[in-house]
Amino acid sequence: MIKSWMVIGGVTLVVGILVQLFMTPRGIKWFKRLRRPNWLTFEAAIPIIWTTVFICGAWSATLAWETLAKNQAGRSQAWVFMGGYLLLELVTLAYSPVMMNLQSLKIGTLIGATGALLAALLAIAVWQVSHTAAWLLLPYLLWSPIGTYTTWAMARLNPQDA
Numbered sequence: 001m002i003k004s005w006m007v008i009g010g011v012t013l014v015v016g017i018l019v020q021l022f023m024t025p026r027g028i029k030w031f032k033r034l035r036r037p038n039w040l041t042f043e044a045a046i047p048i049i050w051t052t053v054f055i056c057g058a059w060s061a062t063l064a065w066e067t068l069a070k071n072q073a074g075r076s077q078a079w080v081f082m083g084g085y086l087l088l089e090l091v092t093l094a095y096s097p098v099m100m101n102l103q104s105l106k107i108g109t110l111i112g113a114t115g116a117l118l119a120a121l122l123a124i125a126v127w128q129v130s131h132t133a134a135w136l137l138l139p140y141l142l143w144s145p146i147g148t149y150t151t152w153a154m155a156r157l158n159p160q161d162a
Helices: 006-021 025-033 043-068 072-102 105-127 132-135 138-156
Strands: none
Touching: 006 072, 025 043, 025 072, 043 072, 043 132, 043 138, 072 105, 072 138, 105 132, 105 138
16 A cells, blocks of 8 residues: 555655756856855755755645545545645745746745745644644745745845846
8 A cells, every 4th residue: 555655755756856857057057157145155055955844844744644634524625735735845846947947036036935925824724733744844934034035135146137
């Protein structure tokens, strides 16, 4: 029998890989040439941070699913929550390809802020179902505003690319 964590983890991984197909060499080159704030000394750790955030998000989704899907009455609500988690992942992953392809740090800032807002709303909703699942969204809630602020700060340093 396939476990829920396998499906949720698999979907998270596949969506992450598929979204990266929209990255273009032109967009990547554009992003690499941008000036960064002096305090951005942790850029090499960002992929590790986001990997941790996504693992916690998938774990959170699994707990929410398993809590709700135990009975028939909770199944439809469980699917609504999974849609919320998927939407959050898509918005989060859209940040790089959309911002880089449009070459707009303002768009990146807007996508980052949208992700932070969606994560907050999801955490509030999930809290009613599983406190642990909500707590597992905390890394996203902490990191997303930092990433969004960093993009905003980069826009100020690169006004021609804002």
